Amino acid sequence: MVKIREIHKQLINREISAVELAKEYLARLEISSSKFGTYLSITGEKAIEDAQVIDEKIASGEEIGLLAGIPMGIKDNISTKGIVTTCGSKILENYKPVFNATVVDKLYNAGGIILGKCNMDEFAMGSSSENSAYKLVRNPWDLDRVPGGSSGGSAASVAAEEVVFSLGSDTGGSVRQPAGFCGVVGMKPTYGRVSRYGLIAYASSLDQIGPMAKNVEDCAIVHDVISGYDKMDSTSANMPSTKTLDIIGKDIKGLRIGVPKEYFGGDEKVLNTLKKALAKFEELGAIVEETTLPHTEYALPAYYIIASAEASSNLARFDGVRYGVRDWDQKDVTDMMSATRDKFFGKEVKKRIMIGTYALSAGYYDAYYLKALKVRTLLKRDFDEAFKRYDVLITPIAPTLPFKIGENIKDSITMYLGDICTVTINLVGIPGIAIPCGFVDGLPVGMQILGKPFSEELLFNVAHKFEQSNDFHLRKPEVK
């Protein structure tokens, strides 16, 4: 059952009020989030106020949109006016934005009820949500395992049904990988499809905000609301928002699916689950063929160079001068700036700033940054070629099942290698949707469906067709 439509019906039939709904969700979220570590702040008061407005509208007979009254969680790197936005970092512990991100304005206008700000890896740097400066996030399917990252709070919160949907951000897989690990649906839109205005940048040329929900249609409803041109974002594509609901449900007979072999190098159990899913697609009438993306092996280093280089510049503004916290024990401004950054940035953040600074330094630029840009061009060509033959590509999201908390955190290389299936998509800028495609040992396995730029509607439809052929999206973690 599509949650958003179900609630919408209940609201307009006055079976439940928006305030009652918000209270019910808030009560559950308070308890649940303390177990999963999904929230950095809970905005109960605002939620009730906003819900009252929806109830007044319903009472006055005003028509309300699908998202009106729907409880949502927003990743803590997306600016919310007057609500502390930390990016999971100590350096922004007290930072309250004076403006809303464009996506937040769009969701507020649609009547979405914000319940809180979702926990995350500090500045979105991480694949396990263990890099949050405040607390770690646990996977609702197994409390000893990570939910993925960096949008781990957003994904786990949806999986645990603390909210109906959430927003994450995806720079190298940060929406798709946690969606996969938590068994929910997450869309990384085409670069430029969703405004980045108000998203606190990690790597500007890769970042995209994306929706997460328990099922494809809910995810699509949110995508339709948040997508579209924004004059405040010069990299936003001059295109209208998606109208997925017009397309969803269409037949996929004859759909050409390419399966790039370079992506099938992980855990056998994961790969077997994927193979079963591909067989299902054949049953549904699609044509499934193996294909190749020959430059895949260069993607991961190129990603870490480009992302770190941009991060080293994007994160330069956090210096204690204008906002955020400051080390007051320093006499000189330069010392203050260094001490503040040293004290309040976490280890992973400092590591990536150093990698990025190094990669952009005189004498190294050509060898690292410029070369990474060339790899990016080659990767784009790989995909252009593949999309001449296929409508979509399907790959695993991660080479492994959700790993244990603490398992990879001390070994960066293993952690980074976990991003091998997702980073390329950001370098190329195409859309990718993550959906559950099976379970192994009680843990969800996700797959990603990739398409040409601006093919989100098609991806939602393909994902929806697959989803309706199984019950993976209906399963719930046993929350003890």
Place this chain on the structure above:
Amino acid sequence: MNKYEVVIGLEVHVELKTATKIFCGCKTEFGGAPNTHVCPVCLGLPGVLPVVNEKVVEFGVRTGLAINAKVPNYSKFDRKNYYYPDLTKNFQTSQFDLPICEHGYLDIEVDGIVKRIGITRAHMEEDAGKLVHSGKTISSSDSSNVDYNRVGVPLLEIVSEPDIRSSEEAKEYVEVLKKILTYIDVSDCKMEEGSIRADANVSVRLVGAKEFGTRTETKNLNSLKALQKAIEYEVERQIEVIEDGGVIEQETRTWDDEKGITLSMRSKADAHDYRYFPEPDLPPIILTDEYIAGIKATLPELPESRKKRLMEVDDLSAYDANLVIAERFLADFYDEVRKNIDDPKLIVNYLMGDYYRELAAAGLDFKNSPVSTNAFIELLKLLQDKTISGKLAKDIIPVMIKEGKNPKVIVEEKGLVQISDTSAIEAIIIEVIEANPKAVEDYKSGKGNSIGFLVGQVMKASKGKANPGIVNELLKSKLDS
């Protein structure tokens, strides 16, 4: 003969006079209470994104075309990374390898010799904020405040080739540049408000040497005088170091206007590595040939070409032509008047003579004068048809400036019309001859200059209104008869 040759290259930062900042909608107005012309975007708050002000690009292209540069179809912004609290993002959005224009030049004239100075490039960038220290300098202050009003004001940095050979040439180069920039209306070029600032790269080498000497860069040159003095100081200092057997260090120096010296700021070893990389938040700037041609079509005639026209077509002297083209407003005024008055010399004489003098006396300049081109044309027409004399014009001009009145109206109101009626003048002459027998006698006895006295008396009796030419003629014939 001088043993050393001076080599200078200038980097001129020009504040573009757009209404709003380069990447947001904040006003660019000079002054204002600290941190009042700011918004989340120019404050670089987390999550904001820049949007390029189209006007800045247009002004960049205008400038490029006016300095004879090539304007490429593709250019982009880059980030220049360094930490300083006057920046809100700890990087400056600027242009690195693909600027808005490249390969231009300007012709300057020093001591009658015309010389071409190459311009390497001009690039767009955002200005930084202003630190306000509690003490005199940053190091001697207990605290500093920062005013971000200026952050994001659009700048164009115009970089010359090392083609300049003296402080006079440097000054002339900046003056010619200023004149062009004000003509094409992209900047006020007010050095005192900092809307144009220069950094000077200076080196010396033995005359005839092929390689350049090591250069120093002197910053903080906020007037033409400072520019000249700093260059002269730097040249002397460098020659002295070399003569004493020393070596010039490549370094950045700052000009201390009070002491009249340059001081070392940082050596090459401390030079920043700006880690430039393409600004990922801004797409590249793609300009079509049509766009560039469209801007070219709107460029006004530039000062050099006007000067040439005034000398060749209007037959003005180089001196007069230079006076007229000194300001775009004045040159346009001249051209407008010239369409109606076919006597260039008369126009210049009045424009730069009585009119200019009276404006100055009233504390005004050409631009804020209440006298319209039409009023000025009318004044010259009244002179040309001898309705008024030059003497009367002198009385009329201050009234035109003071009361903003049309000269014809003034003439009528004050009854200032010149008397050219011979019978009326004759009557006055007869009176004057009768009243001054001594002078008449003197004239007749050969003292020719006494006629001047008699003319003066006639003019006086007519209250200055008699046409002096006619007075002279009639008086002479009367006395000689």
